[in-house]
Amino acid sequence: MGSAPETKKLTQEQRIAMVQEKKRRTQRLYLTLSIIGILVFLLIWEIASDAGFVNSRYLAAPSTIFKLFITKLTDPNPDGAVLGVNILASLQVSLTGFFLAIIVGIPLGLLMGWYGGFESFVRPIFELVRPIPPVSWIPLTIVWLGIGLPAKAFIVFFSAFVPCVINAYTGIKQTSPVLINFAKTCGASNFTIFWKVGIPSSLTMVFAGVRVALGNAWATLVAAEMLAASSGLGYMILMGRQFARPDLILLGIVVIGIIGVTFTAILGRVENRVLGWKK
Amino acid sequence: MSEQFVHDPEYKVEVRNLTKNFGELKVLNDISFNIKKGEFICVVGPTGCGKTTFLNLLTRIIQPSAGDLYIDGEPADPTKHNLAFVFQEPSAIPWKTVEENLRFGLEIKKLPEDEIKSRVENIIRLLGLEEFRNSYPHQLSMSTAQRVIIGRGFAMSPDLLLMDEPYSQMDIKLRFYLEDEVIRLWKELGSTVVFITHNIEEATYLAERILILSNKPTTIKEEVHVDLPHPRDVTSPDFIKIRKYVTDQIKWW
Numbered sequence: 272m273g274s275a276p277e278t279k280k281l282t283q284e285q286r287i288a289m290v291q292e293k294k295r296r297t298q299r300l301y302l303t304l305s306i307i308g309i310l311v312f313l314l315i316w317e318i319a320s321d322a323g324f325v326n327s328r329y330l331a332a333p334s335t336i337f338k339l340f341i342t343k344l345t346d347p348n349p350d351g352a353v354l355g356v357n358i359l360a361s362l363q364v365s366l367t368g369f370f371l372a373i374i375v376g377i378p379l380g381l382l383m384g385w386y387g388g389f390e391s392f393v394r395p396i397f398e399l400v401r402p403i404p405p406v407s408w409i410p411l412t413i414v415w416l417g418i419g420l421p422a423k424a425f426i427v428f429f430s431a432f433v434p435c436v437i438n439a440y441t442g443i444k445q446t447s448p449v450l451i452n453f454a455k456t457c458g459a460s461n462f463t464i465f466w467k468v469g470i471p472s473s474l475t476m477v478f479a480g481v482r483v484a485l486g487n488a489w490a491t492l493v494a495a496e497m498l499a500a501s502s503g504l505g506y507m508i509l510m511g512r513q514f515a516r517p518d519l520i521l522l523g524i525v526v527i528g529i530i531g532v533t534f535t536a537i538l539g540r541v542e543n544r545v546l547g548w549k550k
Numbered sequence: 551m552s553e554q555f556v557h558d559p560e561y562k563v564e565v566r567n568l569t570k571n572f573g574e575l576k577v578l579n580d581i582s583f584n585i586k587k588g589e590f591i592c593v594v595g596p597t598g599c600g601k602t603t604f605l606n607l608l609t610r611i612i613q614p615s616a617g618d619l620y621i622d623g624e625p626a627d628p629t630k631h632n633l634a635f636v637f638q639e640p641s642a643i644p645w646k647t648v649e650e651n652l653r654f655g656l657e658i659k660k661l662p663e664d665e666i667k668s669r670v671e672n673i674i675r676l677l678g679l680e681e682f683r684n685s686y687p688h689q690l691s692m693s694t695a696q697r698v699i700i701g702r703g704f705a706m707s708p709d710l711l712l713m714d715e716p717y718s719q720m721d722i723k724l725r726f727y728l729e730d731e732v733i734r735l736w737k738e739l740g741s742t743v744v745f746i747t748h749n750i751e752e753a754t755y756l757a758e759r760i761l762i763l764s765n766k767p768t769t770i771k772e773e774v775h776v777d778l779p780h781p782r783d784v785t786s787p788d789f790i791k792i793r794k795y796v797t798d799q800i801k802w803w
Contacts, residue, residue: 283681287689449641456609456635457655457706458628467658471645548645548686 291550331518336525339518350510350519352502358526360503361492364420368427368495369488376432376484377477380439384473385465397436405430405487406494423495430491431484438480442473475549478542485538489531557623562587562742563710567617570603577603579767580617585710588740590733592753595763596800601746604768605714608744609635621709632659634708636699638715642687648698649674649683655706673701676735693724697731704735713745717752729755733780750800754793755782762799772799 281289313333319325320332327335343354352360383390383397405426416422446469454464496505504523511519543550555566563585570578577600585591595601606612608619610628619626626633634655642651652673656666674680677697687695696716703711713732717725729752736743747753753760757776764771776792783789 283685283689287685447641449637449639450643452609452611453635453637453641453643454654454658455611456628456633457658458630458633459658460629463658467654468643471643474645546645548647549688 327517328515329517331521335518336521339522340526343522349514349516350502350507352507354507354522354526356502357504357507357523358530360500361496361505361527362530364423364495364503365427365488365492367420367424368429368491369431369485371424371428372431372435372484372488373481375428376435377439377480380436380441380477380480381443381465381470381473383436384440384443385469401433401437403429405491409494409497418500423500426495427488427491430487434480434483434487435477436480438476438483439473442476442480443469445476446472474546478538478546482535482538485534486531489527489534492527555618555620557620558584559623561585562589562622563626564620564623565608565617566620568604568607568614568619569616570600570607570612571615576767578607578614579769581768581770582617583761583770583773585742585744588742590736590743590756590758591745591761592757592759593744593746593761593763594748594750594753594796594800595768596765597748599763599765600768601748601763602714604763605635605712605744605746608710608712609633626710631710632706632708634703634706634711636703636711636713636716638718640687640692640695640699642695642698642702644687647684647686648679648690651687651698652702652705655702659706669705669707673705676738677701677731693720693728696720696728700728700732700735704739704741707739708741711741711743713743715747716745718748725752730781732756737780750793750796751784754789754796755784760796762796774799 317333320327320330320335331339340354345353347353347356350357379393379397383393408426408429412422412425416425450468450472451464454468459467492503493505493508496503497509500506504527508520508523511517511523555564558564561584565581565583568578568581569576581604593601593604603612607614608626610619610626610633621631624630642648643654646654649670652670653666656669661669674683677700679694679698679701682690682694682698687698690698700713700716703713717728720728732743732745733756735741745753745756754776760774760776761770762772762774763769774792774796778786778788778792
């Protein structure tokens with residue numbers, strides 16, 4: 272053992288640090304590539320518009336959109352609200368729906384996956400509701416809830432709710448039987464096993480579900496704001512269509528995109544926190 | 551079949567007429583035996599003889615069709631007694647560190663914090679796991695992970711520690727190493743151990759007493775006492791004689 276190579280002498284901590292450093296380096300490389308990708312895309316777009324390949328009535332150049340972005344920060348025209356108000360209105364709708372979906376959907380899925388009786392009780396209704404497109408609830412929602420925040424949030428809720436339930440359900444169903452048996456031999460009650468083994472092992476799937484739910488929530492936003500609204504990003508896009516202002520439409524799309532990316536990043540942070548043991 | 555059970559204080563674990571049927575299939579047939587406190591028993595038998603069913607009955611993962619298992623004269627109950635199980639498959643909890651894994655069972659038993667601490671520290675010291683204390687199972691080598699699981703079993707100070715072929719997936723060097731480790735822990739902590747294996751040499755190396763199971767429906771075919779001091783020499787004539795004898799018993803149906 273005297274002439275063991277240098278790597279053998281590393282402690283567990285140093286070894287982990289080494290692997291992580293390598294990982295970070297790859298991540299930095301990928302980040303740079305992503306940024307270059309976006310820049311190249313914008314550049315081609317800008318050149319295409321400026322050179323007149325595309326009629327500016329159909330497609331606005333990125334620089335025009337950026338200028339409009341600056342104007343819209345303070346100017347409520349032409350849709351009636353400044354950008355900040357639109358963003359806040361949209362956030363309110365999508366986040367209300369999204370968090371409701373998480374709060375209701377994940378526990379429902381977990382309970383369904385763990386307790387057979389509860390599953391038999393709830394599953395048929397869930398299976399019936401599941402394939403209905405969230406947008407088809409709009410007319411009924413207007414009758415029930417009018418056109419305010421609750422109505423719009425309800426539509427968003429539906430689109431985010433289904434993936435939460437399905438992933439929580441599947442995740443907890445996949446709990447390793449060995450771990451369940453181990454907890455049983457420790458004398459744990461069924462609820463303790465559910466809490467301490469089932470839920471933690473379902474979290475990977477749950478987070479995947481939340482990710483899908485977040486995407487769905489954003490995607491249904493425009494549909495929800497078509498219900499009727501006086502502000503909101505979806506509303507702004509709609510107005511852009513009415514005034515034949517592609518720059519306004521594109522600004523709405525871009526802002527929705529950027530906020531979506533931001534949320535995904537925040538979610539990624541939370542996931543890293545909770546599932547940090549995987550690193 | 552239900553003659554009154556009388557507890558014999560000499561024994562820690564008493565198994566009476568243990569029987570298990572899965573529908574028509576009779577898997578275990580009327581098994582009775584006793585284990586003294588602190589004894590190390592190996593159970594060997596041919597493949598598919600119902601070893602796993604046998605263990606699952608002992609740990610109460612499944613309920614017997616007839617007969618029962620008594621610990622200190624009371625029917626075994628995982629919420630009351632300390633049963634610990636080392637599974638064949640990797641069973642460290644992946645989202646918990648080594649230290650948290652060792653604590654898990656003790657926390658479920660709701661032991662006082664300083665008791666949990668002292669036991670966990672003791673196991674970490676005995677198994678030399680100090681540098682892995684904050685590592686997660688997937689960061690460990692297979693043998694280290696298995697040592698954690700074995701340590702977790704011993705940390706329970708179990709009335710009965712059951713091990714189901716814990717080394718079947720390891721190469722021979724690791725197996726020898728971990729076999730010695732188990733003997734060391736067993737001697738140090740005085741636990742009562744039932745070790746299931748299909749490896750006769752392993753059984754002869756470890757056990758004070760070997761139970762040989764028959765084919766299905768399984769009964770105990772024979773008990774063999776191994777009166778050799780630890781650590782045992784696998785090449786000594788006495789060792790080879792016992793190993794050969796057990797092998798012959800298994801071959802003979």
